[in-house]
Amino acid sequence: MKKLIVANWKMNPATKREAKRIFELIKKGTAKIKNVDTIICPPFVYFSVFEGLPLGGQNIFYKQEGAFTGEISASMLKDMKVEYVIVGHSERRKYFAETNEIINKKLKLALKEGLHPIFCLGEKEDEDKILILEKQITEGLKGISRQNIRDTVIAYEPVWAIGTGRNCPALDAVSSILFIRKTVAKLYNRGIADNIKILYGGSVSADNAIQYLKEPEINGLLVGGVSLNAENFIKIVRSCG
Numbered sequence: 428m429k430k431l432i433v434a435n436w437k438m439n440p441a442t443k444r445e446a447k448r449i450f451e452l453i454k455k456g457t458a459k460i461k462n463v464d465t466i467i468c469p470p471f472v473y474f475s476v477f478e479g480l481p482l483g484g485q486n487i488f489y490k491q492e493g494a495f496t497g498e499i500s501a502s503m504l505k506d507m508k509v510e511y512v513i514v515g516h517s518e519r520r521k522y523f524a525e526t527n528e529i530i531n532k533k534l535k536l537a538l539k540e541g542l543h544p545i546f547c548l549g550e551k552e553d554e555d556k557i558l559i560l561e562k563q564i565t566e567g568l569k570g571i572s573r574q575n576i577r578d579t580v581i582a583y584e585p586v587w588a589i590g591t592g593r594n595c596p597a598l599d600a601v602s603s604i605l606f607i608r609k610t611v612a613k614l615y616n617r618g619i620a621d622n623i624k625i626l627y628g629g630s631v632s633a634d635n636a637i638q639y640l641k642e643p644e645i646n647g648l649l650v651g652g653v654s655l656n657a658e659n660f661i662k663i664v665r666s667c668g
């Protein structure tokens with residue numbers, strides 16, 4: 428399966444000028460790298476200055492339109508030619524109280540508008556991984572059809588590994604991803620589950636990326652902090668080649 432590398436810039440960088448500088452470097456540096464798709468998920472305000480790489484949002488609201496001050500809809504992203512949207516990131520779960528139920532509504536709306544949601548899952552350090560993943564998957568995907576699930580990307584991101592420098596050992600990530608795939612197969616079927624891209628995320632660096640990318644079970648990476656460093660991010664994309 429073709430690898431997918433997603434840059435999650437979070438609430439960075441501080442200026443349009445810097446955003447454009449990083450974007451252009453990444454575009455140029457990844458242009459000739461084959462067999463990999465690279466997606467940039469910048470803050471919404473930078474979409475209009477970027478051209479030449481597929482883009483993703485970092486969030487959407489769960490209503491289609493209306494009086495929801497400060498929110499952005501799935502259809503607005505679609506209209507901006509944005510193709511992907513991150514849904515259920517652990518920072519949204521933590522700081523914005525997003526529940527599995529809210530995430531489920533967001534996934535459904537994203538799919539209805541023809542976006543590819545990047546559905547984030549992962550356990551906290553003190554949680555039972557299997558129980559949590561199973562709950563996040565079944566509640567998050569509730570009511571999503573066989574047809575629609577095909578457009579979804581899943582990202583396994585153990586919460587304790589995000590932004591901490593403590594990346595999850597690749598073999599542990601593989602075993603979690605196998606469990607996620609098995610759970611998706613139970614809800615849908617094996618064929619569908621085998622065709623869904625499942626990424627790893629959490630303290631991915633230019634040095635450790637290859638450990639994940641060499642595993643056939645890991646279909647790509649969701650990269651946070653390091654994706655703002657064009658040189659290191661390009662190295663990560665190059666590790667797919």
Ligand code: PGA
Pocket residue numbers: 435584588589590591628629630631649650651652653
């Ligand atoms: P990190 O973030 O690479 O900075 O750990 C990953 C993420 O939050 O998606």
